Amino acid sequence: MVHRFQELIAGRPYQIEVAPVSKDRWRAYIVRIPGVPTALMPFYGATPSDAAEQLCQWLTRAHELAASSPPRS
Numbered sequence: 299m300v301h302r303f304q305e306l307i308a309g310r311p312y313q314i315e316v317a318p319v320s321k322d323r324w325r326a327y328i329v330r331i332p333g334v335p336t337a338l339m340p341f342y343g344a345t346p347s348d349a350a351e352q353l354c355q356w357l358t359r360a361h362e363l364a365a366s367s368p369p370r371s
Contacts, residue, residue, distance in 0.1 A: 301346040302329075305354050308361035314353055316346040324349040 301324075303314040313329040325340045326349035341356065343349030 301350070303346075303350045305350075305357075307354060307357045308365070310361075312354075312357065314350050316349045326350045326353040328353070 299318065301316040303316070305312045305314060314326055315329050316324050316326045319325050319342070322344050324343050324346050326343065326346075327340045341349055341353040343352055
């Protein structure tokens with residue numbers, strides 16, 4: 299059974315799917331949406347919510363890091 303989560307992170311919409319890997323192990327990944335970057339690696343957790351939350355936390359940190367970096371020339 300696949301669980302789906304919709305999150306708004308740094309003003310961008312993300313659709314996250316979480317699928318079972320084994321007993322008490324779930325894998326979260328970003329669903330491809332045109333124009334929205336995707337994570338290159340899956341995130342794992344003991345529950346669907348845990349896996350999705352780890353992915354959301356990573357995305358939040360990535361956006362914060364990008365926003366605090368000096369602009370490229």
